[in-house]
Amino acid sequence: MKFAYGAESFTMDRMCIACSVRSRPMKRAGAKGKVTFPAIRILLVDDSAAIRQTLASLLSSYTEFAIVHQSVNGVGAISKAGELQPDVILLDINLPDMNGLEVTRQIKSVAPSAEILLLSEHDLLPMVREGLRAGARGYLLKSDAPQELAIAIRQVHEKKQYVGLRFGQ
Numbered sequence: 001m002k003f004a005y006g007a008e009s010f011t012m013d014r015m016c017i018a019c020s021v022r023s024r025p026m027k028r029a030g031a032k033g034k035v036t037f038p039a040i041r042i043l044l045v046d047d048s049a050a051i052r053q054t055l056a057s058l059l060s061s062y063t064e065f066a067i068v069h070q071s072v073n074g075v076g077a078i079s080k081a082g083e084l085q086p087d088v089i090l091l092d093i094n095l096p097d098m099n100g101l102e103v104t105r106q107i108k109s110v111a112p113s114a115e116i117l118l119l120s121e122h123d124l125l126p127m128v129r130e131g132l133r134a135g136a137r138g139y140l141l142k143s144d145a146p147q148e149l150a151i152a153i154r155q156v157h158e159k160k161q162y163v164g165l166r167f168g169q
Contacts, residue, residue, distance in 0.1 A: 039066035040157050043086040045077040047096050058149055074098030082110035088157050093120040101134040108135040115156040128163055138162035
């Protein structure tokens with residue numbers, strides 16, 4: 001799409017509009033005046049290398065997302081969340097060293113502005129409720145990630161709750 005402002009014109013691709021990132025600050029890039037948005041900075045936490053690789057691959061097709069670090073356990077996640085202050089944290093609810101709900105609580109104390117999207121294999125509504133009470137903004141089943149991950153990240157980044165289509169989102 002082309003926009004004109006006085007003598008200058010700007011180009012914005014449809015993906016930027018569709019991804020609902022209008023509220024983030026815009027910068028003009030390059031001589032052609034294209035509008036760009038800062039990437040949503042993501043901390044990815046899962047003890048499974050295969051899951052981390054799959055999620056990273058899914059996210060790599062979107063220019064609006066940037067994985068700033070990958071952690072394999074709760075202690076590492078808490079430390080990196082405090083250090084890096086990511087926008088969104090994708091957090092496995094079952095980690096080898098700590099319960100994901102406790103990790104959520106501790107991350108909110110060291111990185112209060114980070115939004116947490118819990119990832120789980122369990123489609124139990126009580127677990128969803130407990131995750132949200134712990135401070136997570138969203139809950140997504142790992143099996144639904146290929147279809148819903150990008151939407152879920154955008155929504156929690158905008159401070160909106162996301163619980164996935166299986167739970168009546």
